[in-house]
Structures are given as structure tokens and as C-alpha cells.
Amino acid sequence: MSNGTTGVDEARNALGKRLRELRVAAKLSGKELAESLSWVGSKVSKIENGKQTPTDDDIKDWTRATKSEDQTASLLAALHNLELQHAEWQRVLKAGMKSHQLTLSQLDEQTKFYRGFENTVIPGLTQTPEYARARFAQVVMVHRVPNDINEAVKVRMQRQEMLYRPDKRFHFVITEAALRYRLVSPEIMIGQLDRLMAMTSMRNVKLGIIDFKTQYVTDPRHGFWVYDDHLVQFESYSAEINLRQPQEIELYTGIFEHLAAVASYGSEARAIISRVMHELAGEADDAGS
Known part of the structure; x- marks a missing residue:
């Protein structure tokens, strides 16, 4: 756990990496994916690089846009495990x-x-x-x-x-x-x-x-x-x-x-x-x- 990263950071980065792989497999650029979902352009990059935690809806939209709905349940499970680790006070x-x-x-x-x-x-x-x-x-x-x-x-x-x-x-x-x-x-x-x-x-x-x-x-x-x-x-x-x-x-x-x-x-x-x-x-x- 070097560079001050915690299990929370690692889990968020791993989730972002999995989402990036789905986008690349679907042959979509970050800009194309963002436009198809009516998101601001930087959102895709932030999620993929572990700078922003996606919501349940973000993941569902992402798998639908990349035609990888079979991955939705697994990705949501990873997100919920991350939320257990990093429980934001507003939610708690x-x-x-x-x-x-x-x-x-x-x-x-x-x-x-x-x-x-x-x-x-x-x-x-x-x-x-x-x-x-x-x-x-x-x-x-x-x-x-x-x-x-x-x-x-x-x-x-x-x-x-x-x-x-x-x-x-x-x-x-x-x-x-x-x-x-x-x-x-x-x-x-x-x-x-x-x-x-x-x-x-x-x-x-x-x-x-x-x-x-x-x-x-x-x-x-x-x-x-x-x-x-x-x-x-x-x-x-x-x-x-x-x-x-x-x-x-x-x-x-x-x-x-x-x-x-x-x-x-x-x-x-x-x-x-x-x-x-x-x-x-x-x-x-x-x-x-």
C-alpha cells in the first residue's frame, strides 16, 4: 500500500479499470461514451481513473451503452463493497x-x-x-x-x-x-x-x-x-x-x-x-x- 493508497483507493481504481475495459471493448472513446449518456466529458475520465465514485445508475448506464449488461451485477457488487469501505457521511x-x-x-x-x-x-x-x-x-x-x-x-x-x-x-x-x-x-x-x-x-x-x-x-x-x-x-x-x-x-x-x-x-x-x-x-x- 505505497504512495498513501488504501484498500478504498485500490478498489475504486480497480472498478474504474474494469469500466474502461468495457468501453475499449465496445470501441467507444471517452468522449463518445459521455455524449451517448449526456454526461459532461470529464466524468468518464474521472470514473475510469478512480477520481470519482460512480453511482448505481452510472454503472447501469455504462453497461447498457457498452452492450455489456451481463457485467452489471458484478460491477454493482464491487461498487457496494467499495461503499462499505468508504461510507460517506451524507449517505451514512x-x-x-x-x-x-x-x-x-x-x-x-x-x-x-x-x-x-x-x-x-x-x-x-x-x-x-x-x-x-x-x-x-x-x-x-x-x-x-x-x-x-x-x-x-x-x-x-x-x-x-x-x-x-x-x-x-x-x-x-x-x-x-x-x-x-x-x-x-x-x-x-x-x-x-x-x-x-x-x-x-x-x-x-x-x-x-x-x-x-x-x-x-x-x-x-x-x-x-x-x-x-x-x-x-x-x-x-x-x-x-x-x-x-x-x-x-x-x-x-x-x-x-x-x-x-x-x-x-x-x-x-x-x-x-x-x-x-x-x-x-x-x-x-x-x-x-
């Missing part, structure tokens, strides 16, 4: 945020061992209702999706009940930066840090904090989650990325181990959280006086 959140939380609940049922790294936000499974509410409010603002914040918070809190199930294990690693980013008010953040403090002594939860003075082995590029050994999930601004290829899971598992190895646990983690809480409390006092 169309039915609301509660619906997406319920989808994650189904994944929870199958998962025994969670490994989560976050460098900017507090992990969803450890969030207080107030912190979660602020995160969902941002989603509504950025993606202009239905406002079902109350329902989404409720389902996220229900998901957290599994933290107490003896058949599941959790290993969270969070950077000190995530404890300090001003994504919520100081009062809400103090409550959130208090919650993390309590989690450092939970039986089946391992919580590590990487403080600012730590020397990293692998850079903390973005947050991600490893579900058992079958799925890696992370979020970009535009999509939820789901990686299922063994080499990708192996890569992320190794990166998680590097990050977990330099984190502080137990009393050392509590000392970092306590330090941040103390500073925030001082700010809240200053603001109130």
Missing part, C-alpha cells in the same frame, strides 16, 4: 445519527476486544452525555443532517453499558492533546475528565494517556479503532473508512501497539488527567469571578 447519516449509533451497536455485539486510539477527541464509548451532545451538535452543523441529538446521545449511552460486560475487553489510548482541545466548555470538559479518571480503575478497561513530553515511535496521525482482528475503522471529515484487508488490519494493529507502549497507565495516567482538570478548574473559576 441520511437516516439520522441515532440510526448510525444503532448500526455501531450491531458491530458491538460481535466484538470482544476493542482497541481505540484518539488524538483529538474523547472516544465515544467513554464520553459523558454532555460531551457526546456537543459532538453530535457539530455533526448536525457540518453535515446538515437531521437533528436527532437527544436520541443519538441516548443510544451512545446505552452502548456504553457493554463496558461492564465481563466477556468484552477495551484498550483506549488518548493523547494529552485530546484532553486539552477546546471542543466543549471547561465545565463540560471537567466532567468528562472526571469520567476518564474513574475509568482508569475499571476491571476490563485499560486506559492509557500519552502526555506531551512523550517521545513517539509512530506519529499520532489520526484516531482509529481496531475491532478484534477483522475491522479497522476511522473517520475523515467526509466519510467513515472501514478497512477489512488483513494487511491493513495488521498495519493498524502494529501502530496501535507502538502508541499503547508509550502511554501512561494507572496512577501516572490519573496524574496527567488531574493536572489538566486542575488547570481547567482554575480557568472556570477565573471566568466566573
Whole structure:
């Protein structure tokens, strides 16, 4: 996976290559195909080069125009697999945020061992209702999706009940930066840090904090989650990325181990959280006086 490509990019490129082969076999130029479908000229090139993901209708039109309808089902299957990998938020959140939380609940049922790294936000499974509410409010603002914040918070809190199930294990690693980013008010953040403090002594939860003075082995590029050994999930601004290829899971598992190895646990983690809480409390006092 060189040059920063992921399984998602590879799958999109492979789909584009298959569509190009059908066009060439039909002896059509890109311009001719675009004109026959009343598309802008650049659309064919973008799809073939993996720069644009085709829709179901695009594929049906393409196979009809290239007289290769026998390939439609196979190409649609490849597209839907790609959409599972690269799940655009506009599509994922169309039915609301509660619906997406319920989808994650189904994944929870199958998962025994969670490994989560976050460098900017507090992990969803450890969030207080107030912190979660602020995160969902941002989603509504950025993606202009239905406002079902109350329902989404409720389902996220229900998901957290599994933290107490003896058949599941959790290993969270969070950077000190995530404890300090001003994504919520100081009062809400103090409550959130208090919650993390309590989690450092939970039986089946391992919580590590990487403080600012730590020397990293692998850079903390973005947050991600490893579900058992079958799925890696992370979020970009535009999509939820789901990686299922063994080499990708192996890569992320190794990166998680590097990050977990330099984190502080137990009393050392509590000392970092306590330090941040103390500073925030001082700010809240200053603001109130």
C-alpha cells in the first residue's frame, strides 16, 4: 500500500479499470461514451481513473451503452463493497445519527476486544452525555443532517453499558492533546475528565494517556479503532473508512501497539488527567469571578 493508497483507493481504481475495459471493448472513446449518456466529458475520465465514485445508475448506464449488461451485477457488487469501505457521511447519516449509533451497536455485539486510539477527541464509548451532545451538535452543523441529538446521545449511552460486560475487553489510548482541545466548555470538559479518571480503575478497561513530553515511535496521525482482528475503522471529515484487508488490519494493529507502549497507565495516567482538570478548574473559576 505505497504512495498513501488504501484498500478504498485500490478498489475504486480497480472498478474504474474494469469500466474502461468495457468501453475499449465496445470501441467507444471517452468522449463518445459521455455524449451517448449526456454526461459532461470529464466524468468518464474521472470514473475510469478512480477520481470519482460512480453511482448505481452510472454503472447501469455504462453497461447498457457498452452492450455489456451481463457485467452489471458484478460491477454493482464491487461498487457496494467499495461503499462499505468508504461510507460517506451524507449517505451514512441520511437516516439520522441515532440510526448510525444503532448500526455501531450491531458491530458491538460481535466484538470482544476493542482497541481505540484518539488524538483529538474523547472516544465515544467513554464520553459523558454532555460531551457526546456537543459532538453530535457539530455533526448536525457540518453535515446538515437531521437533528436527532437527544436520541443519538441516548443510544451512545446505552452502548456504553457493554463496558461492564465481563466477556468484552477495551484498550483506549488518548493523547494529552485530546484532553486539552477546546471542543466543549471547561465545565463540560471537567466532567468528562472526571469520567476518564474513574475509568482508569475499571476491571476490563485499560486506559492509557500519552502526555506531551512523550517521545513517539509512530506519529499520532489520526484516531482509529481496531475491532478484534477483522475491522479497522476511522473517520475523515467526509466519510467513515472501514478497512477489512488483513494487511491493513495488521498495519493498524502494529501502530496501535507502538502508541499503547508509550502511554501512561494507572496512577501516572490519573496524574496527567488531574493536572489538566486542575488547570481547567482554575480557568472556570477565573471566568466566573
